[in-house]
Amino acid sequence: MLELYLLIVAMLAAAIVAVEIRDLLASAVALGIVGFSVAIMFILVQAPDLAIVQIVVEILTVVFFAATILRTTHTDETIGKGLKTESIFPTITYFIFATLFTVLVSYALRELPQFGNPVMKVANYYIANGLIDTGAANIVAAIILDYRGYDTFGEAVVLFTSVIGVLTILREVGRK
Numbered sequence: 001m002l003e004l005y006l007l008i009v010a011m012l013a014a015a016i017v018a019v020e021i022r023d024l025l026a027s028a029v030a031l032g033i034v035g036f037s038v039a040i041m042f043i044l045v046q047a048p049d050l051a052i053v054q055i056v057v058e059i060l061t062v063v064f065f066a067a068t069i070l071r072t073t074h075t076d077e078t079i080g081k082g083l084k085t086e087s088i089f090p091t092i093t094y095f096i097f098a099t100l101f102t103v104l105v106s107y108a109l110r111e112l113p114q115f116g117n118p119v120m121k122v123a124n125y126y127i128a129n130g131l132i133d134t135g136a137a138n139i140v141a142a143i144i145l146d147y148r149g150y151d152t153f154g155e156a157v158v159l160f161t162s163v164i165g166v167l168t169i170l171r172e173v174g175r176k
Contacts, residue, residue: 003044004112008105011037012098019094028065032058045112049144053155060162067169 011034018030035058042051126143136142144152 004041004109007037007041007044008102012101016094016098024069025066028062028069031065032062035061049155053158056159057162060166064162064166064169067166071169 014030014033014037018027018034021027021030035054039051039054039058042048042054126147127139130139130142130147131137134142134146136146
């Protein structure tokens with residue numbers, strides 16, 4: 001359980017860095033840290049299929065943002081000079097949202113079962129009736145394709161959309 005709290009702290013820190021840092025590429029990397037922390041959390045709560053999708057999407061997203069940033073940013077030093085506006089409002093807003101997030105996450109983490117305790121009653125049904133219901137000897141394939149077919153289809157759509165987005169950004173401009 002301590003691992004989840006540490007990951008949440010790392011996610012909050014990376015999110016604040018992503019918002020506050022002036023370098024867009026560093027901001028994209030910080031957002032990648034948030035996404036990879038989510039993937040690690042999925043692994044810790046025994047959801048490896050979601051972790052795999054999250055990792056692939058994060059890799060493609062970071063590449064997508066990096067390519068976009070590198071293709072569109074200009075190094076004009078005059079942009080932004082004279083626009084320094086220091087305000088206490090963003091700091092107060094961050095603290096309010098961080099406190100709210102911490103309170104909500106602490107309530108959510110209390111509801112998680114202890115590690116190692118089987119709590120998924122549906123899994124017992126899948127194991128007991130998988131061969132009878134689906135006719136598949138491989139129970140993992142039966143669960144992914146028969147019981148959770150729409151979920152697997154949704155994950156495939158997310159992966160396909162991410163790949164198409166990256167390919168769109170990385171294509172040669174002005175190709176005839």
